[in-house]
Amino acid sequence: MHPSRSFEPKNGFVKWFDQQLPILTVLHGALVAYPTPKNLNYWWSFGSLAGFMLAVQIVTGIILAMHYTPHVDYAFNSVEHIMRNVNYGWLIRYVHQNGASFFFIVVYIHIFRGLYYGSYKAPRELLWMLGLVIYLLMMATAFMGYVLPWGQMSFWAATVITNLFSAVPLVGDAIVTFLWGGFSVDNPTLNRFFSLHYVLPFVIAAVAILHIWALHIPGSNNPLGIEVKGPQDQIDFHPYHTAKDLFMLSVLLIVFMGVVFYAPNYLSHADNYIPADPLVTPAHITPDWYFLPFYAILRAVPDILFIEAKLAGVIAMFAAILLLFALPWLDKSPVRSGTFRPLFKQFYWLLVIDVIVLGFAGARPAEGAWLIAGQVGTVYYFVHFLVILPLLSRIEKTRPLPESISQSVLSKQASA
Amino acid sequence: MKKTATILASLVIATGLAAPALAASDKADPISPPGGWSFQGILGAHYDREAAQRGFQVYKEVCASCHGLNQVAFRTLEDIGFTEEEVKAIAADYFVPGDPDEFGDPTERPAIPADIKPDPYPNEEAAAFANNGAIPPDLSLIVKARAGGADYLYSLLTGYRDPTEEELAHMAEQGLAMPDTAYFNPYKAGQVIAMAPPLMEGIVEYAEGQPEATVEQMAYDVTTFLAWTAEPKLEERKEIGFRFMVLLFILCGLLFFSYRRVAKRVMDH
Numbered sequence A: 001m002h003p004s005r006s007f008e009p010k011n012g013f014v015k016w017f018d019q020q021l022p023i024l025t026v027l028h029g030a031l032v033a034y035p036t037p038k039n040l041n042y043w044w045s046f047g048s049l050a051g052f053m054l055a056v057q058i059v060t061g062i063i064l065a066m067h068y069t070p071h072v073d074y075a076f077n078s079v080e081h082i083m084r085n086v087n088y089g090w091l092i093r094y095v096h097q098n099g100a101s102f103f104f105i106v107v108y109i110h111i112f113r114g115l116y117y118g119s120y121k122a123p124r125e126l127l128w129m130l131g132l133v134i135y136l137l138m139m140a141t142a143f144m145g146y147v148l149p150w151g152q153m154s155f156w157a158a159t160v161i162t163n164l165f166s167a168v169p170l171v172g173d174a175i176v177t178f179l180w181g182g183f184s185v186d187n188p189t190l191n192r193f194f195s196l197h198y199v200l201p202f203v204i205a206a207v208a209i210l211h212i213w214a215l216h217i218p219g220s221n222n223p224l225g226i227e228v229k230g231p232q233d234q235i236d237f238h239p240y241h242t243a244k245d246l247f248m249l250s251v252l253l254i255v256f257m258g259v260v261f262y263a264p265n266y267l268s269h270a271d272n273y274i275p276a277d278p279l280v281t282p283a284h285i286t287p288d289w290y291f292l293p294f295y296a297i298l299r300a301v302p303d304i305l306f307i308e309a310k311l312a313g314v315i316a317m318f319a320a321i322l323l324l325f326a327l328p329w330l331d332k333s334p335v336r337s338g339t340f341r342p343l344f345k346q347f348y349w350l351l352v353i354d355v356i357v358l359g360f361a362g363a364r365p366a367e368g369a370w371l372i373a374g375q376v377g378t379v380y381y382f383v384h385f386l387v388i389l390p391l392l393s394r395i396e397k398t399r400p401l402p403e404s405i406s407q408s409v410l411s412k413q414a415s416a
Numbered sequence B: 001m002k003k004t005a006t007i008l009a010s011l012v013i014a015t016g017l018a019a020p021a022l023a024a025s026d027k028a029d030p031i032s033p034p035g036g037w038s039f040q041g042i043l044g045a046h047y048d049r050e051a052a053q054r055g056f057q058v059y060k061e062v063c064a065s066c067h068g069l070n071q072v073a074f075r076t077l078e079d080i081g082f083t084e085e086e087v088k089a090i091a092a093d094y095f096v097p098g099d100p101d102e103f104g105d106p107t108e109r110p111a112i113p114a115d116i117k118p119d120p121y122p123n124e125e126a127a128a129f130a131n132n133g134a135i136p137p138d139l140s141l142i143v144k145a146r147a148g149g150a151d152y153l154y155s156l157l158t159g160y161r162d163p164t165e166e167e168l169a170h171m172a173e174q175g176l177a178m179p180d181t182a183y184f185n186p187y188k189a190g191q192v193i194a195m196a197p198p199l200m201e202g203i204v205e206y207a208e209g210q211p212e213a214t215v216e217q218m219a220y221d222v223t224t225f226l227a228w229t230a231e232p233k234l235e236e237r238k239e240i241g242f243r244f245m246v247l248l249f250i251l252c253g254l255l256f257f258s259y260r261r262v263a264k265r266v267m268d269h
């Protein structure tokens, strides 16, 4: 059942158009004829879902920007104006607000899929790194978006996070003043954050195109982590994956819209419904949930030798992310999929638990048992990537790999 | 990876369940009024119109002297069942800045439904001066701006009492004392609040045929009203949401079966 591998339009106009600008050929190659391994499971749908969430954020964001006012005196009220007076403004706003969370949920699943199946290994290192670039851009975008409603959490999160840069030796304060456009988080800060928050999603879209381009060179990895041996191992993207991804999209929408309609403020902080007040510091300043593990790492680190805690924390936090760029060279096991790596598999789940514990630690004040949990979690995070993974690739005895994808699929069908 | 899915799902659920436990301590957990709120739940969630209207009366006659409501235009009061005429009359009780007169001097005019009620104080300094240094917050969004939401507000308004010996001792331990100008309220973060108990029996008289204005009844009513000011589109949201979700479930089922058919067709090949 292969649709024609190449795009052969019958309509004269389409033919003429595509000859001069072969966009349709490119799209056909990506969405119809792209050959994928036969054995991809549901976790492989999360790339498409991430693309969908990006589109949702861009569309709702553009509509919000038509009614939003980026000024310290009006921002909060303009968001309330959207909620109260704009037609379906409440829907657009809640979709955008919760859409950020669901974008991160989808991307975290996408990343942890890659971690489990070794999708970061050769020949997909660049693909992995482009994904990480997207992730970094997403974090910057989400952080700046959080500031725009100019509630108490907006203001204080902006203050705390930008202040981190003051830890940089010598030029720290100058950097912070430069970021703020003044001597405190104020109107210039809000204006530049709005400008950047508007443009970064389009940069993300561009990097996502590179990401998918880089995917289509080697093709998708698969749950067995073995190479595709020939057409018998493969299936065309359409109609199999279009049907599958559409089904997964409807599942995502049920959860996502369920939250939008019935618990739209569950994932956010009540304090952000209080207008920003530079004179009143909230009792606990917390970022949105998707930053919590990194927030825990930031606050876990004490003074180290001559480096003061603040700087050390900042270094650790950035290192925790940048480390992932080196992952393809830290984990040198020739076997990709965790399915055939009994030891790796256990440490993988330990890492998942570790990140969740870090998330909880990040939500609490950095004191007592939770500070210790955050510190243990931080150490384990680095040990996992810097010690355990390199070691495992040497000592682990992996299970035998199946002959080929199609054989494994056939034997599965036979046993079912 | 089926096991994976189960483990992940249970982790996610555990995370969700544990989240409320994150709330800071040092204050009592808010209680719900008997019978809960009319605007809770999925099906038939609505603002009890009579309670909301009585709540507006409580707000207007009690809270409005200290608290603003600066997100709420008079015209929107029609949403909780006031008639157009009633809204006009309510608005006309207030004066707002008008256009300059022929000499260029500022003027005042009676408010119209499109206006917003003027704030009780001209500025924060005046608000603080009149309230022993504390500033009464605007109440438009208060129900969404506090963890616990409507339950919190209801508990706060009905929860004033004298502290027990133990509570006083606990406060003293932390180096706190009950200031003369503040009141004990177990539900407030820190348990001390600068607002005197605003509600007492008889402060408001409800119209004929309405329930008696007990403290609990007034608290219930004004909370219903302020829940509406905080989330005026809740009814629309939940109603549209229900239809949308039903359609989504149907769509999801259809997409699942079409995926299975496609899979069977192309995989067997």
Ligand code: HEM
Residues within 6 Å of the ligand: A043, A044, A045, A046, A047, A048, A050, A051, A052, A054, A107, A110, A111, A114, A117, A119, A120, A124, A127, A128, A130, A131, A132, A133, A134, A135, A204, A208, A211, A212, A215, A219, A220, A221, A222
């Ligand atoms: C805007 C955000 C993103 C979009 C739209 C996106 C899109 C996609 C799509 C459509 C695929 C192919 C389907 C699949 O294998 O799931 C894919 C594959 C992949 N993505 Fe992403 N992605 C995003 C972010 C990321 C991030 C943050 C990472 C990791 C740091 C990442 C790593 C990967 C890898 C390693 C693959 C290949 C997986 C395999 O074949 O096994 N992506 N991405």
